[in-house]
Amino acid sequence: MSGIAVSTTINGDEVEFLCQAEETLLDVLRDRLELTGAKEGCGTGDCGACSVIVDGRLVCSCLVLGAEAEGRRIETIEGMATGDTLHPLQAKFLEHAALQCGICTPGFLMAAKDLLSRIRDPTEEEIRFGLAGNLCRCTGYDKIVRAVQDAASVMRRA
Amino acid sequence: MDYVRPSSLKEAIGLLKGARGNAFVLAGGSDLLVRMKGGFVEPDLVVDIKAIKGLNEIALSASGTSVGAAVPCAALGETAALKQAWPGVVEAASLIGSRQIQGRCTIAGNLCNASPAADSVPALVAAGARAVIAGSEGTRTVAVEDIPTGPGRTSLAKGEIIEAIVLGNPLPRSADAYLRFIPRTEMDIAVVGVGVNLTLDSEGRVSSARVALGAVAPTVLLVHEAAKAIIGTKLDAGALEALASVCSAACRPIDDKRGTIEFRKKVAGVLAQRAARTAYERARAR
Numbered sequence: 001m002s003g004i005a006v007s008t009t010i011n012g013d014e015v016e017f018l019c020q021a022e023e024t025l026l027d028v029l030r031d032r033l034e035l036t037g038a039k040e041g042c043g044t045g046d047c048g049a050c051s052v053i054v055d056g057r058l059v060c061s062c063l064v065l066g067a068e069a070e071g072r073r074i075e076t077i078e079g080m081a082t083g084d085t086l087h088p089l090q091a092k093f094l095e096h097a098a099l100q101c102g103i104c105t106p107g108f109l110m111a112a113k114d115l116l117s118r119i120r121d122p123t124e125e126e127i128r129f130g131l132a133g134n135l136c137r138c139t140g141y142d143k144i145v146r147a148v149q150d151a152a153s154v155m156r157r158a
Numbered sequence: 159m160d161y162v163r164p165s166s167l168k169e170a171i172g173l174l175k176g177a178r179g180n181a182f183v184l185a186g187g188s189d190l191l192v193r194m195k196g197g198f199v200e201p202d203l204v205v206d207i208k209a210i211k212g213l214n215e216i217a218l219s220a221s222g223t224s225v226g227a228a229v230p231c232a233a234l235g236e237t238a239a240l241k242q243a244w245p246g247v248v249e250a251a252s253l254i255g256s257r258q259i260q261g262r263c264t265i266a267g268n269l270c271n272a273s274p275a276a277d278s279v280p281a282l283v284a285a286g287a288r289a290v291i292a293g294s295e296g297t298r299t300v301a302v303e304d305i306p307t308g309p310g311r312t313s314l315a316k317g318e319i320i321e322a323i324v325l326g327n328p329l330p331r332s333a334d335a336y337l338r339f340i341p342r343t344e345m346d347i348a349v350v351g352v353g354v355n356l357t358l359d360s361e362g363r364v365s366s367a368r369v370a371l372g373a374v375a376p377t378v379l380l381v382h383e384a385a386k387a388i389i390g391t392k393l394d395a396g397a398l399e400a401l402a403s404v405c406s407a408a409c410r411p412i413d414d415k416r417g418t419i420e421f422r423k424k425v426a427g428v429l430a431q432r433a434a435r436t437a438y439e440r441a442r443a444r
Contacts, residue, residue: 021159044196045192059258060258063262064262065191068184111257130257
Protein backbone atom coordinates (compact mmCIF):
# COMPACT_ATOMS: atom_id res chain seq x y z
CA MET A 1 0.00 0.00 0.00
CA SER A 2 1.06 3.58 -0.39
CA GLY A 3 1.44 5.84 2.58
CA ILE A 4 3.89 7.73 4.71
CA ALA A 5 6.84 5.63 5.85
CA VAL A 6 7.59 6.27 9.52
CA SER A 7 10.52 5.05 11.62
CA THR A 8 10.12 5.38 15.34
CA THR A 9 10.96 3.75 18.67
CA ILE A 10 8.19 2.18 20.73
CA ASN A 11 8.97 0.83 24.21
CA GLY A 12 12.62 0.63 23.23
CA ASP A 13 12.05 -1.28 19.99
CA GLU A 14 12.71 0.23 16.58
CA VAL A 15 9.47 0.12 14.63
CA GLU A 16 8.65 1.01 11.04
CA PHE A 17 5.17 1.44 9.66
CA LEU A 18 3.24 2.96 6.79
CA CYS A 19 0.29 5.20 7.55
CA GLN A 20 -2.07 7.65 5.90
CA ALA A 21 -1.69 11.37 6.64
CA GLU A 22 -5.03 11.55 8.50
CA GLU A 23 -4.31 8.59 10.77
CA THR A 24 -3.69 9.37 14.41
CA LEU A 25 -0.93 7.77 16.43
CA LEU A 26 -3.71 6.01 18.37
CA ASP A 27 -5.06 4.46 15.15
CA VAL A 28 -1.56 3.36 14.16
CA LEU A 29 -0.84 1.82 17.57
CA ARG A 30 -4.11 -0.08 17.71
CA ASP A 31 -4.87 -0.96 14.09
CA ARG A 32 -1.44 -1.35 12.52
CA LEU A 33 0.87 -2.32 15.36
CA GLU A 34 -1.59 -4.34 17.45
CA LEU A 35 -0.74 -2.35 20.55
CA THR A 36 -4.30 -2.13 21.80
CA GLY A 37 -3.56 -0.99 25.35
CA ALA A 38 -4.24 2.66 24.55
CA LYS A 39 -7.99 3.08 24.21
CA GLU A 40 -10.14 5.48 22.24
CA GLY A 41 -12.62 7.14 24.55
CA CYS A 42 -13.51 10.57 23.21
CA GLY A 43 -11.01 10.99 20.38
CA THR A 44 -10.73 14.68 21.19
CA GLY A 45 -8.21 14.87 24.04
CA ASP A 46 -10.72 15.09 26.87
CA CYS A 47 -10.67 11.63 28.44
CA GLY A 48 -7.01 10.55 28.47
CA ALA A 49 -7.74 6.85 27.75
CA CYS A 50 -5.24 6.99 24.86
CA SER A 51 -2.39 8.52 26.91
CA VAL A 52 1.15 7.66 25.84
CA ILE A 53 4.50 9.31 26.45
CA VAL A 54 6.28 10.85 23.44
CA ASP A 55 9.84 12.06 23.95
CA GLY A 56 9.23 12.20 27.69
CA ARG A 57 5.97 14.14 27.48
CA LEU A 58 2.56 12.72 28.33
CA VAL A 59 0.18 13.23 25.39
CA CYS A 60 -3.15 11.99 24.08
CA SER A 61 -2.27 9.74 21.15
CA CYS A 62 -5.61 10.65 19.55
CA LEU A 63 -4.27 14.19 19.12
CA VAL A 64 -0.99 13.15 17.49
CA LEU A 65 -0.75 12.14 13.84
CA GLY A 66 0.92 8.82 13.15
CA ALA A 67 3.30 10.59 10.79
CA GLU A 68 4.49 12.80 13.64
CA ALA A 69 6.02 9.73 15.32
CA GLU A 70 8.98 9.87 12.93
CA GLY A 71 12.20 9.83 14.94
CA ARG A 72 10.39 10.00 18.29
CA ARG A 73 10.66 7.82 21.35
CA ILE A 74 7.24 6.49 22.34
CA GLU A 75 6.27 4.71 25.56
CA THR A 76 2.96 2.88 25.79
CA ILE A 77 1.28 0.80 28.48
CA GLU A 78 2.66 -2.36 26.81
CA GLY A 79 6.14 -1.32 27.93
CA MET A 80 5.26 -0.62 31.53
CA ALA A 81 5.80 -4.04 33.12
CA THR A 82 9.25 -5.63 33.08
CA GLY A 83 8.65 -9.11 31.69
CA ASP A 84 6.23 -10.76 34.09
CA THR A 85 6.93 -8.24 36.84
CA LEU A 86 4.29 -5.55 37.07
CA HIS A 87 5.28 -1.91 37.57
CA PRO A 88 4.46 -0.82 41.16
CA LEU A 89 1.63 1.34 39.79
CA GLN A 90 0.08 -1.65 38.03
CA ALA A 91 0.45 -3.81 41.14
CA LYS A 92 -1.12 -1.16 43.37
CA PHE A 93 -4.02 -0.53 40.97
CA LEU A 94 -4.84 -4.24 41.31
CA GLU A 95 -4.33 -4.30 45.07
CA HIS A 96 -6.54 -1.25 45.67
CA ALA A 97 -9.13 -2.31 43.07
CA ALA A 98 -8.55 1.02 41.35
CA LEU A 99 -10.41 -0.13 38.27
CA GLN A 100 -13.71 -1.64 37.32
CA CYS A 101 -14.36 -1.80 33.59
CA GLY A 102 -10.68 -1.09 32.87
CA ILE A 103 -11.05 1.08 29.77
CA CYS A 104 -9.47 4.12 31.41
CA THR A 105 -6.79 2.16 33.26
CA PRO A 106 -3.92 2.18 30.70
CA GLY A 107 -4.30 5.94 30.38
CA PHE A 108 -4.39 6.43 34.14
CA LEU A 109 -1.27 4.30 34.54
CA MET A 110 0.66 6.28 31.92
CA ALA A 111 -0.47 9.58 33.44
CA ALA A 112 0.41 8.36 36.95
CA LYS A 113 3.84 7.26 35.71
CA ASP A 114 4.39 10.72 34.24
CA LEU A 115 3.23 12.32 37.50
CA LEU A 116 5.54 10.23 39.69
CA SER A 117 8.49 10.91 37.38
CA ARG A 118 8.05 14.62 38.17
CA ILE A 119 6.82 14.48 41.78
CA ARG A 120 8.09 11.60 43.92
CA ASP A 121 5.85 12.31 46.89
CA PRO A 122 2.70 13.96 45.56
CA THR A 123 -0.08 15.28 47.78
CA GLU A 124 -3.63 14.14 47.12
CA GLU A 125 -4.26 17.49 45.43
CA GLU A 126 -1.23 17.09 43.17
CA ILE A 127 -2.42 13.60 42.20
CA ARG A 128 -5.91 14.84 41.41
CA PHE A 129 -4.56 17.73 39.33
CA GLY A 130 -1.95 15.51 37.66
CA LEU A 131 -4.64 13.03 36.64
CA ALA A 132 -7.28 15.63 35.73
CA GLY A 133 -6.89 14.76 32.06
CA ASN A 134 -8.05 11.19 32.67
CA LEU A 135 -11.71 10.37 33.13
CA CYS A 136 -13.05 7.31 34.93
CA ARG A 137 -16.80 6.69 35.08
CA CYS A 138 -16.60 3.67 37.40
CA THR A 139 -14.41 4.18 40.43
CA GLY A 140 -15.13 7.69 41.64
CA TYR A 141 -11.34 8.24 41.63
CA ASP A 142 -10.68 7.70 45.35
CA LYS A 143 -9.26 4.21 44.85
CA ILE A 144 -7.09 5.48 42.01
CA VAL A 145 -5.70 8.25 44.21
CA ARG A 146 -4.94 5.77 46.99
CA ALA A 147 -3.26 3.34 44.56
CA VAL A 148 -1.02 6.12 43.23
CA GLN A 149 -0.12 7.24 46.76
CA ASP A 150 0.75 3.68 47.75
CA ALA A 151 2.78 3.09 44.56
CA ALA A 152 4.64 6.36 45.14
CA SER A 153 5.56 5.20 48.62
CA VAL A 154 6.81 1.83 47.28
CA MET A 155 8.80 3.56 44.54
CA ARG A 156 10.43 5.96 47.00
CA ARG A 157 11.64 3.00 49.07
CA ALA A 158 12.99 1.17 46.02
CA MET B 159 -4.78 15.18 2.80
CA ASP B 160 -1.03 15.69 2.53
CA TYR B 161 1.23 15.86 5.56
CA VAL B 162 4.61 17.55 5.24
CA ARG B 163 7.30 18.28 7.78
CA PRO B 164 9.60 20.96 6.35
CA SER B 165 12.95 21.68 7.96
CA SER B 166 13.02 25.41 7.20
CA LEU B 167 10.63 28.33 7.58
CA LYS B 168 11.22 29.26 3.94
CA GLU B 169 10.06 25.84 2.81
CA ALA B 170 7.03 25.96 5.13
CA ILE B 171 6.01 29.39 3.86
CA GLY B 172 6.40 28.24 0.24
CA LEU B 173 4.22 25.19 0.90
CA LEU B 174 1.47 27.22 2.60
CA LYS B 175 1.56 29.98 0.02
CA GLY B 176 1.48 27.58 -2.94
CA ALA B 177 -1.17 25.30 -1.45
CA ARG B 178 -4.38 24.71 -3.36
CA GLY B 179 -7.31 24.14 -1.03
CA ASN B 180 -7.24 24.26 2.75
CA ALA B 181 -3.76 24.43 4.26
CA PHE B 182 -3.12 24.39 8.00
CA VAL B 183 -0.09 24.80 10.22
CA LEU B 184 0.35 21.96 12.74
CA ALA B 185 2.20 22.80 15.94
CA GLY B 186 0.71 20.98 18.96
CA GLY B 187 -2.44 19.92 17.12
CA SER B 188 -4.64 20.16 20.22
CA ASP B 189 -7.08 22.41 18.33
CA LEU B 190 -6.46 21.32 14.71
CA LEU B 191 -6.89 17.58 15.26
CA VAL B 192 -10.04 18.13 17.30
CA ARG B 193 -11.49 20.29 14.51
CA MET B 194 -10.53 17.65 11.93
CA LYS B 195 -12.12 14.91 14.02
CA GLY B 196 -15.33 16.92 14.38
CA GLY B 197 -15.46 17.53 10.63
CA PHE B 198 -15.21 21.29 11.12
CA VAL B 199 -12.15 21.49 8.84
CA GLU B 200 -11.00 19.23 6.04
CA PRO B 201 -7.37 20.07 5.35
CA ASP B 202 -5.82 19.35 1.97
CA LEU B 203 -2.42 20.11 3.41
CA VAL B 204 -1.02 20.02 6.94
CA VAL B 205 2.38 21.63 7.47
CA ASP B 206 4.03 20.34 10.65
CA ILE B 207 6.38 23.07 11.89
CA LYS B 208 8.05 21.06 14.67
CA ALA B 209 11.11 20.07 12.62
CA ILE B 210 11.99 23.69 11.83
CA LYS B 211 15.15 24.71 13.59
CA GLY B 212 14.65 27.10 16.49
CA LEU B 213 10.88 26.75 16.69
CA ASN B 214 11.17 24.25 19.56
CA GLU B 215 13.26 26.58 21.68
CA ILE B 216 12.75 29.14 24.40
CA ALA B 217 15.56 31.64 23.79
CA LEU B 218 16.58 33.92 26.65
CA SER B 219 18.59 37.01 25.73
CA ALA B 220 19.47 40.43 27.12
CA SER B 221 16.39 41.91 25.43
CA GLY B 222 13.91 39.33 26.73
CA THR B 223 12.48 35.91 25.97
CA SER B 224 11.46 34.38 22.67
CA VAL B 225 9.12 31.38 22.83
CA GLY B 226 9.26 29.37 19.60
CA ALA B 227 5.92 28.58 17.96
CA ALA B 228 6.31 24.83 18.51
CA VAL B 229 7.26 24.97 22.21
CA PRO B 230 4.67 23.06 24.27
CA CYS B 231 3.11 25.01 27.13
CA ALA B 232 4.52 22.52 29.67
CA ALA B 233 8.01 23.80 28.75
CA LEU B 234 7.11 27.34 29.84
CA GLY B 235 6.53 26.19 33.40
CA GLU B 236 9.82 24.28 33.30
CA THR B 237 11.79 27.44 32.41
CA ALA B 238 12.67 29.07 35.71
CA ALA B 239 13.79 32.39 34.21
CA LEU B 240 10.50 32.78 32.33
CA LYS B 241 8.46 31.88 35.41
CA GLN B 242 10.42 34.48 37.36
CA ALA B 243 10.07 37.22 34.72
CA TRP B 244 6.44 36.64 33.64
CA PRO B 245 4.60 34.57 36.27
CA GLY B 246 1.22 35.65 34.89
CA VAL B 247 2.00 34.45 31.36
CA VAL B 248 3.26 31.12 32.70
CA GLU B 249 0.25 30.62 34.99
CA ALA B 250 -2.10 31.34 32.08
CA ALA B 251 -0.30 28.95 29.72
CA SER B 252 -0.27 26.30 32.47
CA LEU B 253 -4.07 26.47 32.84
CA ILE B 254 -4.76 25.21 29.32
CA GLY B 255 -6.24 21.70 29.36
CA SER B 256 -4.71 18.71 31.08
CA ARG B 257 -1.15 17.50 31.54
CA GLN B 258 -1.64 15.63 28.25
CA ILE B 259 -2.70 18.81 26.43
CA GLN B 260 0.12 20.77 28.10
CA GLY B 261 2.59 18.39 26.47
CA ARG B 262 1.40 19.48 23.02
CA CYS B 263 -0.39 22.85 23.04
CA THR B 264 1.52 26.05 22.25
CA ILE B 265 0.95 29.74 23.02
CA ALA B 266 1.31 30.62 19.32
CA GLY B 267 -1.38 28.02 18.56
CA ASN B 268 -3.59 29.33 21.35
CA LEU B 269 -3.30 32.78 19.74
CA CYS B 270 -3.89 31.58 16.16
CA ASN B 271 -6.87 29.43 17.11
CA ALA B 272 -8.42 32.82 17.92
CA SER B 273 -10.86 31.62 20.54
CA PRO B 274 -12.16 34.59 22.58
CA ALA B 275 -11.65 32.39 25.68
CA ALA B 276 -7.99 31.47 25.01
CA ASP B 277 -6.27 31.48 28.40
CA SER B 278 -2.78 32.57 27.40
CA VAL B 279 -3.90 35.52 25.27
CA PRO B 280 -5.08 38.03 27.94
CA ALA B 281 -1.86 37.36 29.86
CA LEU B 282 0.26 37.87 26.73
CA VAL B 283 -1.61 41.07 25.86
CA ALA B 284 -1.16 42.41 29.39
CA ALA B 285 2.55 41.55 29.20
CA GLY B 286 2.90 43.48 25.95
CA ALA B 287 3.97 40.35 24.06
CA ARG B 288 4.63 40.54 20.34
CA ALA B 289 4.28 37.95 17.61
CA VAL B 290 7.10 37.46 15.13
CA ILE B 291 5.50 36.58 11.79
CA ALA B 292 7.46 35.05 8.95
CA GLY B 293 6.21 35.37 5.38
CA SER B 294 7.52 35.32 1.84
CA GLU B 295 8.31 39.06 2.06
CA GLY B 296 10.34 38.66 5.25
CA THR B 297 9.56 39.02 8.92
CA ARG B 298 7.21 41.42 10.68
CA THR B 299 6.52 41.85 14.37
CA VAL B 300 3.10 42.86 15.67
CA ALA B 301 1.41 43.21 19.04
CA VAL B 302 -0.30 39.98 20.08
CA GLU B 303 -3.67 41.76 20.36
CA ASP B 304 -3.54 42.51 16.62
CA ILE B 305 -3.53 38.82 15.61
CA PRO B 306 -7.10 37.66 16.42
CA THR B 307 -9.74 39.62 14.50
CA GLY B 308 -12.78 37.62 15.64
CA PRO B 309 -13.68 34.11 16.80
CA GLY B 310 -11.58 31.73 14.69
CA ARG B 311 -10.20 34.53 12.50
CA THR B 312 -6.75 36.14 12.44
CA SER B 313 -4.94 38.94 10.61
CA LEU B 314 -2.34 36.51 9.22
CA ALA B 315 -2.12 36.43 5.42
CA LYS B 316 -1.89 33.23 3.39
CA GLY B 317 1.62 31.84 3.70
CA GLU B 318 2.38 33.64 6.96
CA ILE B 319 3.48 31.72 10.05
CA ILE B 320 4.00 32.93 13.60
CA GLU B 321 7.51 31.75 14.37
CA ALA B 322 7.77 33.02 17.94
CA ILE B 323 6.11 35.02 20.68
CA VAL B 324 8.50 37.51 22.24
CA LEU B 325 8.34 39.03 25.70
CA GLY B 326 10.51 41.94 26.78
CA ASN B 327 12.23 42.07 30.13
CA PRO B 328 9.84 43.23 32.86
CA LEU B 329 10.52 46.76 34.06
CA PRO B 330 11.92 47.15 37.58
CA ARG B 331 9.19 46.92 40.28
CA SER B 332 6.73 45.39 37.83
CA ALA B 333 4.88 42.07 37.67
CA ASP B 334 1.97 40.33 35.99
CA ALA B 335 -0.80 37.93 37.02
CA TYR B 336 -3.60 35.98 35.34
CA LEU B 337 -6.84 34.64 36.77
CA ARG B 338 -9.77 32.91 35.14
CA PHE B 339 -13.15 31.69 36.25
CA ILE B 340 -14.36 28.21 35.29
CA PRO B 341 -17.21 26.18 36.80
CA ARG B 342 -14.84 23.29 37.64
CA THR B 343 -11.37 23.32 39.15
CA GLU B 344 -9.49 22.32 35.98
CA MET B 345 -9.96 21.13 32.38
CA ASP B 346 -12.45 23.79 31.38
CA ILE B 347 -12.84 26.83 29.14
CA ALA B 348 -12.64 30.30 30.66
CA VAL B 349 -15.95 32.00 31.41
CA VAL B 350 -13.87 35.11 32.12
CA GLY B 351 -10.08 35.54 32.11
CA VAL B 352 -8.14 38.59 33.28
CA GLY B 353 -4.47 39.45 32.78
CA VAL B 354 -2.91 42.37 34.65
CA ASN B 355 0.63 43.70 34.29
CA LEU B 356 1.67 46.72 36.36
CA THR B 357 4.70 48.74 37.36
CA LEU B 358 5.18 50.60 40.64
CA ASP B 359 7.14 53.78 41.33
CA SER B 360 9.57 54.00 44.25
CA GLU B 361 6.69 54.94 46.59
CA GLY B 362 4.61 51.92 45.65
CA ARG B 363 2.15 53.76 43.41
CA VAL B 364 1.13 52.17 40.12
CA SER B 365 2.99 54.09 37.40
CA SER B 366 1.85 52.07 34.41
CA ALA B 367 -0.52 49.16 33.83
CA ARG B 368 -2.08 46.95 31.18
CA VAL B 369 -5.34 45.13 31.88
CA ALA B 370 -6.68 42.56 29.39
CA LEU B 371 -10.00 40.72 29.55
CA GLY B 372 -10.75 37.38 27.87
CA ALA B 373 -13.99 35.55 27.04
CA VAL B 374 -16.12 38.70 27.35
CA ALA B 375 -15.97 39.93 23.72
CA PRO B 376 -15.22 38.50 20.23
CA THR B 377 -11.53 39.17 20.85
CA VAL B 378 -9.45 39.82 23.94
CA LEU B 379 -9.95 43.38 25.19
CA LEU B 380 -7.07 45.64 26.25
CA VAL B 381 -8.91 48.03 28.55
CA HIS B 382 -7.09 51.37 28.71
CA GLU B 383 -9.66 52.86 31.11
CA ALA B 384 -8.87 50.04 33.55
CA ALA B 385 -5.20 51.00 33.52
CA LYS B 386 -6.17 54.64 34.08
CA ALA B 387 -8.31 53.66 37.06
CA ILE B 388 -5.32 52.32 38.97
CA ILE B 389 -2.41 54.46 37.72
CA GLY B 390 -1.27 56.86 40.45
CA THR B 391 -2.84 54.73 43.21
CA LYS B 392 -1.62 52.15 45.70
CA LEU B 393 -4.63 49.99 44.80
CA ASP B 394 -6.69 51.41 47.66
CA ALA B 395 -10.34 50.40 47.97
CA GLY B 396 -11.51 53.29 45.78
CA ALA B 397 -9.08 52.41 42.97
CA LEU B 398 -10.10 48.75 43.06
CA GLU B 399 -13.76 49.70 42.92
CA ALA B 400 -13.11 51.94 39.92
CA LEU B 401 -11.10 49.14 38.28
CA ALA B 402 -13.95 46.64 38.69
CA SER B 403 -16.49 49.10 37.41
CA VAL B 404 -14.60 50.00 34.19
CA CYS B 405 -13.79 46.34 33.52
CA SER B 406 -17.44 45.33 33.91
CA ALA B 407 -18.48 48.18 31.65
CA ALA B 408 -15.96 47.20 28.94
CA CYS B 409 -17.38 43.67 28.60
CA ARG B 410 -19.50 42.74 25.59
CA PRO B 411 -20.03 39.06 26.44
CA ILE B 412 -22.38 36.43 25.11
CA ASP B 413 -25.01 34.64 27.19
CA ASP B 414 -24.46 30.90 27.26
CA LYS B 415 -24.76 27.87 29.49
CA ARG B 416 -21.39 28.56 31.10
CA GLY B 417 -22.16 32.14 32.07
CA THR B 418 -24.79 34.80 31.58
CA ILE B 419 -23.94 38.32 30.39
CA GLU B 420 -24.67 39.70 33.85
CA PHE B 421 -22.48 37.08 35.54
CA ARG B 422 -19.56 37.56 33.15
CA LYS B 423 -19.59 41.33 33.62
CA LYS B 424 -19.60 41.02 37.40
CA VAL B 425 -16.88 38.35 37.45
CA ALA B 426 -14.65 40.37 35.10
CA GLY B 427 -14.58 43.16 37.68
CA VAL B 428 -13.92 40.81 40.59
CA LEU B 429 -11.12 38.94 38.82
CA ALA B 430 -9.53 42.21 37.67
CA GLN B 431 -9.33 43.32 41.30
CA ARG B 432 -7.82 40.02 42.44
CA ALA B 433 -5.34 39.80 39.55
CA ALA B 434 -4.31 43.42 40.11
CA ARG B 435 -3.71 42.74 43.81
CA THR B 436 -1.61 39.66 43.00
CA ALA B 437 0.43 41.58 40.42
CA TYR B 438 0.84 44.44 42.91
CA GLU B 439 2.14 42.14 45.67
CA ARG B 440 4.51 40.46 43.23
CA ALA B 441 5.83 43.80 42.01
CA ARG B 442 6.31 45.03 45.57
CA ALA B 443 8.29 41.91 46.44
CA ARG B 444 10.77 42.56 43.61
